[in-house]
Amino acid sequence: MSQAVDQIHQITSMLDGKAQSVRWEGPDANRFKSSEWPQYKSALTRVAQDLEAVKGIVNKQKQQQINASA
Template sequence: MANGFLGSNPEDMQQLVNTLTQAIDQIQSAMTLVDNKANSVQWQGPDADTFKGSTWPNSKGQLNNVITDLTDVRSKVTTQRQQQIDASAQ
């Protein structure tokens, strides 16, 4: 704010939205890839049972939480971007 600028650059904010969208998509893609492999891998025994029954489902839950958080952040940035555009138009 030392330069007297207050607000945001809508183009920069759109780039942030795009980056957040890419991150969300990459996490979802990686999660699907691992999930498909975890369900199809030939692996038997207690370690497999632990991985398939709790380790991977817990990790998947954490990744879903990250996706939810990033989606919320993206929504807030989108809202702030639109508010900046609206304020600048006045």
């Protein structure tokens, strides 16, 4: 799961760089860069955070099962 989280962070960073540096002008570009992309970026960040939370829960439950079986 850590690998998936790292990949999400890497992809988000790459897309952020491309979104900021793309040669695109006009109202659609402005809307995308100032409104739409930040929303997508936040959604990707939340996915990564949620995966980290799930990882913590799974690891905790795994340890509880190990302790219960001991």
